[in-house]
Amino acid sequence: MLTLPHRPLRIAAAITLATGIAVLIALVLWAILAAATGGEGSASRIDIAHLLRMTSIQAGLTTVLSITVGMALAWALNRLRFPGRDLVVGLFASAIVTPGMVVAFGLLSIWGRNGWINQASEALFGFSIGNPAFGLSGILFAHVVLDGAFAARIMLARLDAIPTPRLKTGQSLGLTPWQRFAIIDWPALRGTVPGLAAIIFLLAFTSFPIVLMLGGGPANQTLEVAIYAAVRQDFDLAGAVRLAATQIAVCSLVILAASALAPIPTSFGASAAPRWRDRGFARLLQMLVLTLCTIGFVLPLLSVLIDGLGAGIGRVVAQPAFWWATASSLVIGTASALLTLLLALALALGRGATGNGLLRTLLGMPAFAYLAVPAVVLSLGFFLLVRQLGFAPSVAAPYVVILANSLLALPFAMATLGPPLEAIARSRGKLIRSLGLSGWRQFTLVEYPLLGRDIGVMLALAFCFSLGDLGVIALFGTQDFQTLPLMMFRALGSYRGNDAAAIAAILLVGTIVAFVGLPRLFERIADAAR
Amino acid sequence: MVKSTRLALAVLVGLFAAPAFAEDVPTLTIYTYDGFAAEWGPGPGLKAGFEATCGCVVEWVAADSSIGTLRRVQLEGDTTEADIIVGLDTAISGEARATGLFADHGLDLSGLKLPEPWTDAQFVPFDYAHFAFVYDTDTVATPPTSFEELIALPDNFKIVVQDPRSATPGLGLVLWIAAAYGDRAPEIWAGLKPHILTVTREWSESYNLFLEGEADMALSYSTSPAYHIIAEGDDTIHAAMFEEGHLAQTEVAGILKSSEHQELARQFLAYLASVDGQKVIPSTNWMFPVVDLGADIDPAFATLPQPEKTLVLSDEEIAANSQRWIDEMLAAVQ
Secondary structure (H helix, E strand, C coil), X not given: CXXXXXXXXXXXXXXXXXXXHHHHHHHHHHHHHHHCCCCCCCCCCCCHHHHHHHHHHHHHHHHHHHHHHHHHHHXXXXXXXXXXXXXXXXXXHHHHHCCHHHHHHHHHHHHCCCCHHHHHHHHHHCCCCCCCCCCHHHHHHHHHHXXXXXXXXXHHHHHHCCCHHHHHHHHHHCCCHHHHHHHHHHHHHHCCHHHHHHHHHHHHHXXXXXXXXXXXXXXXXXXXXXXXXXXXXXXXXXHHHHHHHHHHHHHHHHHHHHHHCCCCCCCCCCCCCCCCCCCHHHHHHHHHHHHHXXXXXXXXXHHHHHHHCCCCHHHHHCCHHHHHHHHHHHHHHHHHHHHHHHHHHHHHHHHXXXXXXHHHHHHHCHHHHHHHCCHHHHHHHHHHHHHHCCCCHHHHHHHHHHHHHHHHHHHHHHHHHHHHHHHHHHHHHHHHHHHCCCHHHHHHHHHHHHHHHHHHHHHHHHHHHHHHCCHXXXXXXXXXXXXXXXXXXXXXXXXXXXXXXHHHHHHHHHHHHXXXXXXXXXXXXXXXXX | CHHHHHHHHHHHHCCCCCCCCCCCCCEEEEEXXXXXXXXXXXXXXXXXXXXXXXXXEEEEEEECCHHHHHHHHHHHHHHCCCCEEEEEECCCXXXXXXXXXXXXXXXXXXXXXXXXXXXXXXXXXXXXXXXXXEEECCCCCCCCCCHHHHXXXXXXXXXXXXXXXXXXXXXXXXXXXXXXXXXXXXXHHHHHHHHEEEEECCHHHHHHHHHCCCCCEEXXXXXXXXXXXXXXXXXXXXXXXXXXXXXXXXXXXXXXXXCCCHHHHHHHHHHHCCHHHHHHCHHHHCCECCCCCHHHCCHHHHHCCCCCCEECCCHHHHHHHHHHHHHHHHHHHC
């Protein structure tokens, strides 16, 4: 790796940050252990081996399906041009950041016993398709909608960034659709797969409300449920930390595998609108994929919009609390998106600057750390830490929520920015060295202009992630400090389904606007800088 | 704390903070669950009503669940800012009492109207309802009238219930079946298993699955229909009455020993259980009041069916057995 520019500062910053995150996680666990005063606690009543086996099967299936579906969808979206494409892309992307419950209810309104499809089928053919949305199939379906669409969004960004000259060459060589995928697309996608697979596996492994609601019962559970019960019902804090450590250990193996994979150069740069269409069967297949994914992914979200933008919306927007919650959500979302950008850049630039395999692996891990730690343990640990530092939880609440949301969004940000940044360091390293650019000038002159759209995608992701977050805010929210998702769940818990539906729809609209608008905005800003 | 949260936010936004409160007025800090403190919940009405007479400021601090308030106080111990917890129920009041964090309320509660006479020295009841399965008369013409009748229905008759480890009604169902069937409880759970569409984490998820038509019945409260009648003019949602009797969930409030405002806290609890305080409860928390409100309660509440028999479990029975009953339930439906 002689071609890499010498960037000790970048590596040092990344190491500092990685250490900081590791220390933070350790502190969180320590704070809970310290609070677990005395007593062995009741002997664990949980069959951990069984839980691990079930969870791994579910998460493994989710990962394979999501990556496959995501790749097919990205491929179709990259080739097809149609009116409203940006909106569809925005809708696909918004699934991952929408609170899981909203997506689950959206799915049910399409696929449930009383959903659109059953109603249509009964009206047309006189029979119903039954209840496919519950059990393992229900869990997988919901997860693939959430995660597959996210994978598609990231992969689409890579495909859209393939330089036009390469496409022109391919076209003039008369590549078949399959050769085109294998020679041009796959090398661009390859770099994203390990990171995406790790994220999706971790999301599915630690998924909780969806698994509980659509899973049918205790037979389909994750370790996260057991941890929640240990904290909440048994108040067995030591037991909870033991279970959490188990979960962290298992997840670390996945993270380690993903981080250790060698970097793969990918393409980067601004998106182009190529006019190279596939023909015949491939084109039909692309349309089929897009249609199926639209029915599977977009219809549920559309039903959320239709449900929500009707009845309750007037009553919701008339509440001052709604506007306070909106302001809080926007401020927190913006702050945590910017913080996420800083953290992701520090880690990814450091990672891209080192040729040392072990260091690369270590610098890749902290990004995922937050996904591996159970949410209930995190919020509890933060709560205790804040108190031990002598702050009132309500004072610290906004800061903790911003920090926690940034760390939660970090793996997604790294999946977006990591591959293109490393590709730049490797393909332009020689040039940068020969020009003798400083690190700062390397960033402003080379990296930033090429990253514009990716930064936009990343900011949109982090912003919306924080906009939709429920886990962190739950313990820190008060009557006066609430975000839109928290308000939505309070409405759900007080029979106010209409209000909740309206807030869900507003959240979704905000998300789509961010996903359509931010990448364009940043592409334009970066273009101006070029 | 209100001030500082807003201040923190305001610094972030670059705006000015909300006007500061006068500092010489005592603040009564009350932990509760989020639906209670919400804009449409009883919190704002009770705050306004009590502040009109107490010369104090009431501040609600909302946790995500009633058990969450107890866990938070347990973690905070003597340093808690809470003066009162509002919203625990009789299924966990035994555990709450065992923490030794709660003071005696010292109130005379003999005039209250509850399914059972109230004798608790630490906790003051403020509303109740019986656990019950709700159904929609549009889709279920003849609801089951007992667990055994429910079990005998075809398997495609689906119910949704909550996980007893995370939701208070879920725990309530476990206790209800234990109280009604004793040692036969595992058998009842095994019979229910084919009918259980899913077990959700929270009540809200179950209830919405039911409203969306995914299930025929959801475990909820005998007072749930009142919401639909009063707020939506919809009288198709009913609670099924079971012959074996129903267990009541009584929500309670308690004063923390560590509070510096013992007298003020006592006044609040007295207000909460008074006619004035109780007027706020029914159409905000959708439960029965604990005093006779006469004409001050929406007539829809009077039309709700009352179970013929109220089942009762003592604190001691619950504390000694709830873990085992939950395990039996989980084993049976696994």
